[in-house]
Amino acid sequence: MAVNPVGVAVVGCGTISHQYLATLANRPEVRVVACADLDPARAASAAARYGVPVHGDLDTVLAHDEVELVVNLTVPAAHAPVALAAIAEGKHVYTEKPFALTPTEASTVLAAAQAAGVRTGGAPDTFLGAGMQTTCQAVADGRIGTPLSAIVLEQGPGPHRWHPDPEFLFQAGGGPLFDMGPYYLTALAALFGPVTRVAALNRTGFPERVIGAGPRTGQRFPVTVPTHVTALIEYASGPVATVVFSFDATLPRQDFFEITGTEATLAAPNPNTFTGPVRLRATSDSDWTTIPTPDSPTDGRGIGICDMAVGIRTNRPHHANGDLAAHIVDVMTAIHDSAEHGTFRDVTSTFTRM
Known part of the structure; x- marks a missing residue:
């Protein structure tokens, strides 16, 4: 089903981000519009490599009007804080595993998303x-x-x-x-x-x-x-x-x-x-x-994000969802x-x- 692509920001441009970006840069369900990292040079390098138009810090990408879905690839200790920051700006968020460090953190993220009317998702999508x-x-x-x-x-x-x-x-x-x-x-x-x-x-x-x-x-x-x-x-x-x-x-x-x-x-x-x-x-x-x-041949890290994007556009549930990821935590x-x-x-x- 052809859908209007969902604007995505990748937050955290470390080692695993390249596997995600390689998938997301070539899928019709999403359009990667921004990259963010604590290291500005690393964000800039990822943006240049994958043809992403905007790069900067977390605040920069969260303020971007075209960003609808944040792909949270930060280190585990930052997963819940970054997810909550994205939700506070009205963004959907998909988080690398683990979804949070504790069940309490996971529940806090789920509750914040429900209150804000946005979706949560979590790796793995394998x-x-x-x-x-x-x-x-x-x-x-x-x-x-x-x-x-x-x-x-x-x-x-x-x-x-x-x-x-x-x-x-x-x-x-x-x-x-x-x-x-x-x-x-x-x-x-x-x-x-x-x-x-x-x-x-x-x-x-x-x-x-x-x-x-x-x-x-x-x-x-x-x-x-x-x-x-x-x-x-x-x-x-x-x-x-x-x-x-x-x-x-x-x-x-x-x-x-x-x-x-x-x-x-x-x-x-x-x-x-x-x-x-x-x-x-x-x-x-x-x-x-x-x-x-x-x-x-289209399988790769990020297919759960693409499924989530289709769910956002068509108002159907997505499979790699926050409830599942929180249960695994x-x-x-x-x-x-x-x-x-x-x-x-x-x-x-x-x-x-x-």
Whole structure:
């Protein structure tokens, strides 16, 4: 459906912004009209690279009349403050994961948006890609029978090895749970719906890390969050999941995502990607059968923003919405609290599965 493109401002022009801008600059649903960053040179560089007409600080882009939707790609500690500033100016806002640092912050953002009559959205939007949508369709079609459980592993040695400025990934709002967990927990939510309770354990493998790439290679920095988390998750619809998120593993493993049902097991692709093989193995099968995944060359970070833009123009709900993103914050916080206190933790928030 052709729609009048929604004017977008990208706030935060760091490493991840290039993946978003590469998608948004080539989609008809949106028009990127402004870039903002605390570093003026970085905002100017991103604007020049992607043909964005305006660049400056946050106040500059929020005052721009053509900006309707703010894409909030700042560091996690700034997610809620920037979202609230955008909402206060009457802008819709889509926030990089995590949606906020705490459930209280997330609720504050949702309440402010509702009062202002604007929309909220949140990453990840990878669950809208062809790979995870094929997975969801297979489960919905009953190809595994009744879903019973899932096992998810996301582990590796940590992003300090490749990220030039990795400190924020090892501070509050980071760690494997808050940095990588949203991809896997959102995919599970798309499959099973809201979480009811969790139990977890965590550990910190190393008290400090060494930057392994970029101009600051060799610099050490402290680690202030757990870097290995194991959790049990119960869903209101019935299934349970076992998840492992780790920055302490010597063996990288990001694509172990299996859903077991009464009739078969389904192996889903890495939820941090938009495609990949989907494989099915029934109880009587001796090997896996691949389920074809549609070719979707337009998938990329930002498709949730494009879906949100269409929703704004056509007055229909969008999929990567604030309620879902806030629920994932609630789940991650419950996992963290369970590990810290050694008890099950209830999850009281919810969302409507679309």
